[in-house]
Amino acid sequence: MRLFVLLTFLSVKTAAFAQEQEQFMTQTTRDRINYTTVTIPITNSLFTIKGPAGKLLGDPYLDTTWQAGNVKFYNRLGVSLTNDSLAGVPVRLDLSTNEVEIRAGAKDIRAVKATAVRYIVMNTATGSPSRFINVMEYKGDAENLTGFFEQITAGKLQLLQHPSVYIRRANYNVAMNTGTKDDELIKKMDWYIAQNTKAAKFSPGKKALLDVMADKKDQIEAFLKKEKPDLKTRSGMAALVTYYNSL
Incomplete structure (x- = not known):
C-alpha cells in the first residue's frame, strides 16, 4: 500500500514538473522571439550577412x-x-x-x-x-x-x-x-x-570568308592586300563581301 501511494505521488510530481517545463519553454521561446537585440556571433563558416534578393x-x-x-x-x-x-x-x-x-x-x-x-x-x-x-x-x-x-x-x-x-x-x-x-x-x-537563301554560321576572319569566295580567289586576295580590311569587324567584312558581289 505504501509503495502504491509513493508511486502515485511521484507520478503526479513528474507530470506537474513536465507541465511547468513546457510552460517555461513556451514562455522562453516567446521571449527570445520578441527580443530584438540578440547578438549572433558571425563566423565565415556558418553565418553571412543577409542581403537583398537578386534582380x-x-x-x-x-x-x-x-x-x-x-x-x-x-x-x-x-x-x-x-x-x-x-x-x-x-x-x-x-x-x-x-x-x-x-x-x-x-x-x-x-x-x-x-x-x-x-x-x-x-x-x-x-x-x-x-x-x-x-x-x-x-x-x-x-x-x-x-x-x-x-x-x-x-x-x-x-x-x-x-x-x-x-x-x-x-x-x-x-x-x-x-x-x-x-x-x-x-x-x-x-x-x-x-x-x-542557304545560311551558314561562321566565325569572323580571313579563312572563313575566303572559303566561300574561292571562285574569286585571286581578285579577293588582291583586294585584301591592297585595302587591308579588318575581317574581324563589321565594316571590314562588309567591305569585302560588297567587293565580292561587285565582281
Whole structure:
C-alpha cells in the first residue's frame, strides 16, 4: 500500500514538473522571439550577412530607343485586301520574346510575334537604316533559329548577323560571400553567310570568308592586300563581301 501511494505521488510530481517545463519553454521561446537585440556571433563558416534578393539586370531589346521603321507582314492587316505593311511607325525588337513592338501612341504599345513579320526596314543606332529579315526566309543553319537576321550586305553573297539574348545566371557563393546574386540579360551577335537563301554560321576572319569566295580567289586576295580590311569587324567584312558581289 505504501509503495502504491509513493508511486502515485511521484507520478503526479513528474507530470506537474513536465507541465511547468513546457510552460517555461513556451514562455522562453516567446521571449527570445520578441527580443530584438540578440547578438549572433558571425563566423565565415556558418553565418553571412543577409542581403537583398537578386534582380534581373539588363534589357531584352536590340535597341531600347524607338526607331522609325517600315514593317512588312506575311498576311494582310485586318479586312484589307492589299495592305500588308505599316510605314513610318516607331518600332523596336524584343529579343527575349521574339516580338516586334510597335508604338501606336504615347502609352499604347502593340506587340506582334516575329513569325508574323516578313521583314523590317528601320533606322539603327548607327544613324543609317538597316533591313531585318525573318530567319524563316532562309534555310541551312537558319532552320534552328528564331527572330531576324540583320542583312549587312545584299547580293549574291549576303552577310548576316543574328541578334539574340540569353540569361547569365547569378553565381553568388554564400560560404565565400563572393560573386553576384543578380541574373543578367546578355546580348549575343552571331555571324552568318547566305548564298541562295542557304545560311551558314561562321566565325569572323580571313579563312572563313575566303572559303566561300574561292571562285574569286585571286581578285579577293588582291583586294585584301591592297585595302587591308579588318575581317574581324563589321565594316571590314562588309567591305569585302560588297567587293565580292561587285565582281
